[in-house]
Amino acid sequence: MIQRPGVWLPRVFLYGGALVLSLWVLLPIYFITLAAFSTQDAVYRYPKNLVPRDLSTETMRFFLNSEGIVGSLQRSALVAALTLLFSLGVGTPAGYAIARFVFRGADTFRLAVVSTRAFPIVILSIPLAVTYIRWGIDDSVLGVALAHTALALPFAVLVTSSVFAGISVELEEAAMTLGCSRLSAFRRVALPLALPGLAAAAIFVFIISWNEVFAASILTLRNPTLPAQVLSVLNESPLPFRFAGGFFLLAPSLIVIFVIRKYLFNMWGRVVK
Amino acid sequence: MAEVRFQTVRKTFGDVVAVDDVDLEVEDGQFVVLLGPSGCGKTTLLRCLAGLEKVDGGRVYIGGRDATDLPPRRRRIAMVFQSYAVFPHMKVFDNIAFGLRMQKERSAIVRERVQSAAELLQIVDYLDRYPAQLSGGQRQRVAVARAIATKADVLLMDEPLSNLDALLRMEARAELKALLQKLRTTTIYVTHDQIEALSMGDRVAVMRSGRTMQVDTPIAVYDNPADMFVGGFIGTPPMNFIEAEVRGNGAGHAVHLTGGSFPLATPGVAALSGRKLVLGIRAEAIGVEREPGEGLVRATVVVVEPLGSHNLLTVRMAEETLKVSARPDFFPAPESDVWLRLEPERIRWMDRETKSALERPAVV
Numbered sequence: 204m205i206q207r208p209g210v211w212l213p214r215v216f217l218y219g220g221a222l223v224l225s226l227w228v229l230l231p232i233y234f235i236t237l238a239a240f241s242t243q244d245a246v247y248r249y250p251k252n253l254v255p256r257d258l259s260t261e262t263m264r265f266f267l268n269s270e271g272i273v274g275s276l277q278r279s280a281l282v283a284a285l286t287l288l289f290s291l292g293v294g295t296p297a298g299y300a301i302a303r304f305v306f307r308g309a310d311t312f313r314l315a316v317v318s319t320r321a322f323p324i325v326i327l328s329i330p331l332a333v334t335y336i337r338w339g340i341d342d343s344v345l346g347v348a349l350a351h352t353a354l355a356l357p358f359a360v361l362v363t364s365s366v367f368a369g370i371s372v373e374l375e376e377a378a379m380t381l382g383c384s385r386l387s388a389f390r391r392v393a394l395p396l397a398l399p400g401l402a403a404a405a406i407f408v409f410i411i412s413w414n415e416v417f418a419a420s421i422l423t424l425r426n427p428t429l430p431a432q433v434l435s436v437l438n439e440s441p442l443p444f445r446f447a448g449g450f451f452l453l454a455p456s457l458i459v460i461f462v463i464r465k466y467l468f469n470m471w472g473r474v475v476k
Numbered sequence: 477m478a479e480v481r482f483q484t485v486r487k488t489f490g491d492v493v494a495v496d497d498v499d500l501e502v503e504d505g506q507f508v509v510l511l512g513p514s515g516c517g518k519t520t521l522l523r524c525l526a527g528l529e530k531v532d533g534g535r536v537y538i539g540g541r542d543a544t545d546l547p548p549r550r551r552r553i554a555m556v557f558q559s560y561a562v563f564p565h566m567k568v569f570d571n572i573a574f575g576l577r578m579q580k581e582r583s584a585i586v587r588e589r590v591q592s593a594a595e596l597l598q599i600v601d602y603l604d605r606y607p608a609q610l611s612g613g614q615r616q617r618v619a620v621a622r623a624i625a626t627k628a629d630v631l632l633m634d635e636p637l638s639n640l641d642a643l644l645r646m647e648a649r650a651e652l653k654a655l656l657q658k659l660r661t662t663t664i665y666v667t668h669d670q671i672e673a674l675s676m677g678d679r680v681a682v683m684r685s686g687r688t689m690q691v692d693t694p695i696a697v698y699d700n701p702a703d704m705f706v707g708g709f710i711g712t713p714p715m716n717f718i719e720a721e722v723r724g725n726g727a728g729h730a731v732h733l734t735g736g737s738f739p740l741a742t743p744g745v746a747a748l749s750g751r752k753l754v755l756g757i758r759a760e761a762i763g764v765e766r767e768p769g770e771g772l773v774r775a776t777v778v779v780v781e782p783l784g785s786h787n788l789l790t791v792r793m794a795e796e797t798l799k800v801s802a803r804p805d806f807f808p809a810p811e812s813d814v815w816l817r818l819e820p821e822r823i824r825w826m827d828r829e830t831k832s833a834l835e836r837p838a839v840v
Contacts, residue, residue, distance in 0.1 A: 376528050377561035379548040381626065382578030395565050 239450035266447030285348035298363025366400030478539025478629035486533035496686035509677035554628035735794035763817035772815035
């Protein structure tokens with residue numbers, strides 16, 4: 204059946220646009236991944252192969268054996284884990300309170316939570332570094348984790364509050380009429396129902412920390428996290444190192460977004476059932 | 477088993493008084509319905525009894541104990557929520573068992589009680605399912621089973637049938653009533669559906685703006701509304717209200733309406749004379765004739781609605797519009813005249829200023 208251009212033309216633009224945008228994002232990811240798992244020679248070869256041919260772990264091994272990489276990888280993981288612990292430890296109760304309780308200044312509080320992101324860390328960096336040195340937590344895993352917590356906490360609060368807002372208050376009230384205290388109603392009913400959403404929030408926070416480079420670069424010297432380490436040696440590194448490093452920073456984010464996209468969509472408009 | 481007593485209970489939300497000094501007593505084993513339009517405070521009153529809201533004044537007694545400051549779990553109550561509030565992450569069995577397990581009952585007893593509650597509500601086949609796999613009606617049954625399984629002293633129900641479709645609701649209404657008759661548990665039931673209230677309750681408490689306007693048996697609330705609000709809220713169609721005056725002439729007394737007058741000789745009629753009144757009368761207490769006659773008032777037919785069991789007539793009498801229930805074979809033409817007989821014994825006199833009934837019948 205032949206349709207009028209008015210019907211299919213917008214659709215062509217829509218899908219065409221979507222295709223261009225997707226390639227814009229996906230092609231670099233593809234090339235980075237390809238290069239990270241090629242031989243070093245293949246990385247330098249030009250023109251590039253579009254299909255994976257010389258697959259090898261050579262580039263990867265080269266990257267991992269470079270000085271400081273394994274250590275910074277471990278520190279990154281530790282910083283991210285601490286950030287997750289702090290952010291959710293503080294953020295989950297805050298999110299619950301915002302979702303459940305009507306209190307004086309609730310709206311202001313909500314705004315204040317988001318507005319912490321309005322301060323550019325560039326401006327804060329010098330006073331922050333000075334304070335850290337004074338407290339003796341500069342160049343340490345704990346220090347970076349605290350800075351990352353400050354960055355990730357607003358997200359943790361907002362995401363967890365939207366998760367709890369999606370769980371009916373009546374469920375907890377029902378538990379309370381059936382013999383639960385406030386706390387045990389939370390533990391037995393709200394928490395299990397919130398768990399998938401909280402897991403999504405946790406991974407999100409983990410990624411914020413894992414990919415954060417600016418605060419980590421400023422606050423560390425001899426003990427950088429992976430992004431800080433990669434950044435500091437980027438200019439004098441060979442191509443294979445850059446590709447492998449890029450892949451290491453990229454891969455967790457991609458996996459995470461793939462896993463939690465369901466909850467992100469829930470967060471943005473659709474209510475968790 | 478326990479009686480419940482509200483003593484000048486007050487609850488405010490900011491400037492809004494949701495429950496305004498309510499006094500209400502519910503006897504052991506009684507089924508009391510809190511009825512009223514949305515926003516009248518009926519659900520808030522129920523939540524005050526459940527302990528889910530803190531009262532701002534007054535006391536709440538359950539089974540003779542002052543429960544005002546007790547948390548919900550210490551009040552020996554069970555509640556069915558409007559949304560059912562069935563735990564989605566637990567199977568039906570665990571939902572029903574929840575309260576029993578919180579009471580640390582032995583697992584043999586839990587199993588036995590869950591089984592018998594499930595049998596009463598005919599959901600034995602679904603015990604192994606998750607709530608998401610059930611229909612709305614089945615979920616409602618789970619919520620009721622969960623509430624009765626703990627054998628609480630008082631059952632609270634917050635519009636438990638309002639989320640069911642009309643046909644299912646009628647079925648569930650009768651079933652729920654039968655179930656509660658069997659259990660003889662003190663029950664407080666909130667609804668905005670007056671048919672539900674009339675058909676289920678031992679007593680009905682009609683609420684408006686946070687106050688109880690009338691607490692009576694369903695038939696008394698229907699026949700002898702305490703004021704024009706109750707008469708207008710209860711019944712389908714609501715009670716007719718016509719401005720009227722009673723005047724004496726040498727021979728006796730007569731009721732004067734804008735559309736006509738008719739003689740009245742009920743006892744106590746002399747006391748009505750000269751006051752500004754409103755005559756309240758139910759649609760089925762008005763007789764309709766095709767021909768004029770002694771004591772009849774003329775009206776013009778606007779619409780005839782055949783309803784099977786009877787025909788509902790909308791008629792105009794001077795400026796007033798009345799609903800009249802006529803025989804199912806009575807089909808007057810629109811705009812034709814009919815003559816109405818307002819049954820004297822079934823007239824309820826209201827004061828035009830206070831809108832309250834003149835003689836309040838004794839509370840049953």
